[in-house]
Amino acid sequence: MIDIIMMTLLVRLYLFSTCSLGFGAMAGTVAERTAAGAGDAETFELGGVDPAREHRIVALDQQVVNRIAAGEVIHRPVSALKEMLENSLDAGSSSISVQAKGGGLKLLQIHDNGHGISREDFPKVCERFATSKLREYGDLEHIETFGFRGEALASISHVAHVTITSMTEGATCAYRACYADGQLTAARAGEEAEPKACAGTRGTQIVVEDMFYNVLARRNAMKSGAEEYAKLLQVMQAYAIDNAGVAMSCKKQGEASSDLHTLKEHSTVDIIRSIYGSALAKELVPLKGEEATIGLQVCGQLSNANFSAKKLTFHLFINKRLVESSVLRRTLEEVYAAYLPKGGHPFVYLSIRLPPESLDVNVHPTKREVNFLHKEEVLAAVQQFARDALISENTSRTFFTQALLPGLEVTAPVSSGEDLAQAAGNSKPAYDPRKVVRNHSGMSAGELDKYICRLSSTASASSGSAPRGGNEGSARRGQSGGGKRSRPEAEAQHAVAEGAVARSDVALCVQPSSCGSKRVTSASSSDRTWVPCELTSVQTLLRRVTQQSNRALTAVFSQHVYVGRVDSTYVLLQHLTKLFVVHIGAVSESFFYQQALRLWGNLAAIQLKPPVSVYDLARAGLNDSASGFTADDDSEADHIALGVVDLLNEKAEMLCEYLSLEIVDGQLHSLPQLVAGYIPPLCGLPLFILRLATKVDWTAEQACFQGLAEQLAILYRVSQMGEIFTPPEEGVGDVVAGSGATCAFENGGHLASQCDEDVLSEAWTIQHVLLPAIRRDYEAPSTHASNGAVVQVACTEMLYKIFERC
Numbered sequence: 001m002i003d004i005i006m007m008t009l010l011v012r013l014y015l016f017s018t019c020s021l022g023f024g025a026m027a028g029t030v031a032e033r034t035a036a037g038a039g040d041a042e043t044f045e046l047g048g049v050d051p052a053r054e055h056r057i058v059a060l061d062q063q064v065v066n067r068i069a070a071g072e073v074i075h076r077p078v079s080a081l082k083e084m085l086e087n088s089l090d091a092g093s094s095s096i097s098v099q100a101k102g103g104g105l106k107l108l109q110i111h112d113n114g115h116g117i118s119r120e121d122f123p124k125v126c127e128r129f130a131t132s133k134l135r136e137y138g139d140l141e142h143i144e145t146f147g148f149r150g151e152a153l154a155s156i157s158h159v160a161h162v163t164i165t166s167m168t169e170g171a172t173c174a175y176r177a178c179y180a181d182g183q184l185t186a187a188r189a190g191e192e193a194e195p196k197a198c199a200g201t202r203g204t205q206i207v208v209e210d211m212f213y214n215v216l217a218r219r220n221a222m223k224s225g226a227e228e229y230a231k232l233l234q235v236m237q238a239y240a241i242d243n244a245g246v247a248m249s250c251k252k253q254g255e256a257s258s259d260l261h262t263l264k265e266h267s268t269v270d271i272i273r274s275i276y277g278s279a280l281a282k283e284l285v286p287l288k289g290e291e292a293t294i295g296l297q298v299c300g301q302l303s304n305a306n307f308s309a310k311k312l313t314f315h316l317f318i319n320k321r322l323v324e325s326s327v328l329r330r331t332l333e334e335v336y337a338a339y340l341p342k343g344g345h346p347f348v349y350l351s352i353r354l355p356p357e358s359l360d361v362n363v364h365p366t367k368r369e370v371n372f373l374h375k376e377e378v379l380a381a382v383q384q385f386a387r388d389a390l391i392s393e394n395t396s397r398t399f400f401t402q403a404l405l406p407g408l409e410v411t412a413p414v415s416s417g418e419d420l421a422q423a424a425g426n427s428k429p430a431y432d433p434r435k436v437v438r439n440h441s442g443m444s445a446g447e448l449d450k451y452i453c454r455l456s457s458t459a460s461a462s463s464g465s466a467p468r469g470g471n472e473g474s475a476r477r478g479q480s481g482g483g484k485r486s487r488p489e490a491e492a493q494h495a496v497a498e499g500a501v502a503r504s505d506v507a508l509c510v511q512p513s514s515c516g517s518k519r520v521t522s523a524s525s526s527d528r529t530w531v532p533c534e535l536t537s538v539q540t541l542l543r544r545v546t547q548q549s550n551r552a553l554t555a556v557f558s559q560h561v562y563v564g565r566v567d568s569t570y571v572l573l574q575h576l577t578k579l580f581v582v583h584i585g586a587v588s589e590s591f592f593y594q595q596a597l598r599l600w601g602n603l604a605a606i607q608l609k610p611p612v613s614v615y616d617l618a619r620a621g622l623n624d625s626a627s628g629f630t631a632d633d634d635s636e637a638d639h640i641a642l643g644v645v646d647l648l649n650e651k652a653e654m655l656c657e658y659l660s661l662e663i664v665d666g667q668l669h670s671l672p673q674l675v676a677g678y679i680p681p682l683c684g685l686p687l688f689i690l691r692l693a694t695k696v697d698w699t700a701e702q703a704c705f706q707g708l709a710e711q712l713a714i715l716y717r718v719s720q721m722g723e724i725f726t727p728p729e730e731g732v733g734d735v736v737a738g739s740g741a742t743c744a745f746e747n748g749g750h751l752a753s754q755c756d757e758d759v760l761s762e763a764w765t766i767q768h769v770l771l772p773a774i775r776r777d778y779e780a781p782s783t784h785a786s787n788g789a790v791v792q793v794a795c796t797e798m799l800y801k802i803f804e805r806c
Contacts, residue, residue: 074155076222077104077211078231082322083152084206085239088112089320093203094246094264098236101253103228105211105219109253113203116168119175122195125164126179128154153206154182160211163187166204174200236260237275238315238322241349244268268301272349276313280347283307285393287350289385294374297353298385304393308344315349319359323370331379335386350382533600537702541597541709545779553780553790556580557587560775562767571766579794584766586789589717591770591778595674596659596709598777603672605660606679611667614689618644621690644693651698659708672712677769680716688715718766 074080081104088096091114101107117125128151156162157179167174175195178185184193212219222228229252236250240262251258262271273281280303287300303309314329316322328350336346358373372378533539556575563572566581573580596603618641622629629637645666648655655661662669668689671680688711696707784790 074159074211076231077108077228078235080104080108080152080156080160080208080211081110081232082235083156084110084208085235087152088114088204089239089243089246091115091204096246096248098232098248098250099253100229100232100250101225103222103225104208104232105222105225105228106209107253108208108211108232109205111203111205113201116171116202116204117164117166117175118168118171119195122164122166122175122177123184125177126153126157126162126182126184128182153179156208156211157182159215160213161209163207163209164204165198165200165207167200167202169202173197176200233259235322238317241268241271241275241315242317242320242322242351244271268349272301272347276347280307284347285389287385287389289381289388291377291381294377294381295355295358296374296378296381298350298382300348300350302349302386302389303347304390305339307347308340309347310343310345312345313347317351318370318372319353319356320351321370327375328379328382331383332386335383335390339390352378352382354378531601533602535600535701535705537705538597538600540702541706542594545594545597545781548781548783549779550782550785553782553784554778556790557774557778557780558776560771562771565763571771577796578792581791581793583789584718586787587774587778587780587784588770589713590781590784590789591713591774592674592716593709593713594779595773595777596672596712597705599672599674600705601658603658603660603674604676605662605670606673607670608668611664611669612685614645614648614663614666614668615641617668617686617689618693620686621688624687626687627690644690647693647698648689655708658705659712674712674716675770675773678716678765678773681719684715684719688712718762718770 074083077100081098085096085098088110091112093112093114096110096112098111099107099109153162158181162179163176164179165174165176174197176187176198177195178187178193184195186193187196212222233250236248237260240246240248240260244262244267245264246262247264248260248262249258250260260275262274266274269281269284272284283304283306284301285304287298287302289298290296312329312333314332316325316328318325332346332348336344340346354372360371556573556578560573560575560580563574563579565571569583569585570581571584573582619637621627622637622640629640648663649666652663655663660670660672668685691711691714692708695711697703780790
């Protein structure tokens with residue numbers, strides 16, 4: 001028992017002595033290492049185990065500090081551009097140009113004509129916290145320049161390769177230097193790191209290359225070059241608007257044209273027009289206001305209630321700094337909520353001036369945000385200024401009609417009561433009440449006349465006699481268009497048979513003159529045989545007509561219902577559930593051009609009896625101001641008129657063969673009949689004859705045929721729809737029956753026409769002769785949708801939304 005106790009004591013004593021020696025040795029080692037300054041943390045080894053490293057606070061390396069700071073200031077290329085652009089404006093530049101490659105990541109170059117950088121300042125240009133705009137902290141209370149911290153170029157040099165070329169006023173040469181990590185570097189290996197003399201002009205050029213080359217994570221996170229360039233351009237546009245008087249340009253490197261180009265002479269509105277277009281510029285409202293109690297001055301440009309965009313465009317400058325303010329944005333959106341439709345947004349450019357001492361610009365690394373005193377008063381004042389500006393311009397509103405677009409929806413109309421009754425019997429309506437129409441293209445012409453309230457007989461008599469044959473002429477063809485006539489004789493017989501023009505109901509009158517009575521009669525077409533035109537030039541022109549046509553527009557004309565006339569220029573046509581206003585002059589000219597080509601070589605003739613002198617027509621055309629001819633004496637006009645006669649006599653055989661335009665010995669015997677029953681406005685004959693000789697290219701076949709068709713279309717087009725003609729005075733000459741009006745040429749070649757009280761009005765001719773022909777054969781060109789010739793003004797589906805009935 002005693003032996004066991006003694007053994008235990010010996011073991012404990014041994015263990016105690018071993019541990020004491022081990023810890024003492026470790027303590028001595030640590031003390032020695034600490035005294036020797038070995039490291040800022042130690043690893044204790046006990047039984048082969050390494051504990052965690054001990055961390056102590058140390059100062060970061062200066063290069064690490066600078067790169068961290070650069071990451072706060074330069075987020076992307078647009079951040080660098082904004083800083084350099086503001087430096088150029090601080091330098092008093094009147095011209096600033098920017099070029100970019102790869103959205104500014106590969107290259108970003110800015111060039112100005114400011115006061116430049118002296119050679120002595122080159123070593124400090126990219127040094128952090130080096131600036132010429134601030135001397136002490138108190139200067140921030142009165143700072144009016146963009147820059148003040150001296151961080152912009154320093155930050156750029158830590159994430160990109162920077163080259164600066166600058167020249168001051170009066171210097172003999174410019175200097176160029178390269179920078180990296182805030183310090184001057186040599187342009188090439190072996191050279192000294194100092195500015196080098198070079199050629200240049202007054203101002204500064206900064207070239208930034210390979211941005212974020214040493215921060216790959218950020219470079220890889222950048223968007224595409226196109227998106228980055230769009231951000232660059234947006235900043236340039238904003239500063240261009242706020243700095244009218246400073247010429248600015250921005251383009252991609254290698255491109256010939258600039259995406260932004262403003263001149264010093266441009267006003268703010270001119271700059272906005274060049275950037276956003278005239279549609280916005282003409283709707284701008286100037287804003288100007290002042291609140292003396294807080295030193296507030298506001299100016300800018302706002303879009304009025306006529307302008308609405310899908311996205312808000314908001315340029316806000318406070319003391320010339322481009323900043324953001326979500327509170328002010330919401331304030332202005334509240335103002336526009338009362339004027340714009342839901343989903344519509346305005347254009348706003350605001351420039352706010354506040355006393356420098358009430359503005360704190362040192363609240364954001366990129367100076368994107370600022371703080372200012374009296375925020376509530378400023379917001380209320382700006383809101384009131386904007387409201388007053390909009391109210392002052394809200395005396396009138398502009399509503400744009402919807403232009404006809406391709407791809408019209410074709411819906412079969414429901415017109416009969418039987419169809420409605422059948423639909424009503426179903427549990428689910430078989431028709432859409434918004435799309436119900438009473439009229440369709442299969443109805444007879446003049447079917448709507450029964451809905452017109454007639455005046456009393458006395459009033460009717462005073463306004464003129466209604467045309468006879470109206471009921472007979474209302475018998476409409478069964479088919480609604482699309483089929484082409486096989487021969488002009490069939491067309492003429494078809495039109496007369498259906499009452500488009502009743503020969504027995506048309507009276508033609510002649511006014512006596514020194515030339516004798518001149519009558520217009522319709523020649524029988526039985527002496528002409530239909531010959532298909534196989535001329536390559538004519539077929540090419542016809543194919544061009546088809547290629548330029550619009551299917552939806554063509555459907556409007558081929559399935560239209562005539563509603564009525566608006567004035568002397570426009571008529572209303574219905575197509576299914578839509579109402580269109582149509583410029584009858586433009587449409588008729590296009591239609592007659594196509595008719596001349598389709599009937600080339602197969603045209604019937606309208607005979608002039610007796611024939612008319614081409615010389616007299618040419619002289620009358622020269623006397624017309626529309627010809628643009630001015631002469632000091634009559635000899636020059638006579639010479640030109642004789643030249644017209646000689647040319648048309650030379651081309652007479654071709655004109656007669658292809659167009660039934662017969663000229664014999666300087667006398668015009670006939671005109672082509674493009675539509676049966678339609679006589680062109682003969683007052684246009686003088687200019688027509690003159691233009692045949694001067695406006696048609698007779699040297700090339702296709703150009704010649706095209707010119708002839710165009711001049712015929714101009715002659716035949718509807719100029720203005722006249723009222724029912726008044727009866728002629730007593731003493732009127734012979735009256736003959738025919739298919740149109742007759743003309744008389746008085747002394748001097750002027751054309752006069754008068755008609756009997758029974759002559760059909762031009763408006764009636766358009767409704768019952770011209771529009772039915774257009775319905776059958778017209779291929780409407782796409783240009784009608786853009787030039788205002790055809791405009792949609794109403795749609796029953798849309799009206800149903802408003803009135804809940806049609």
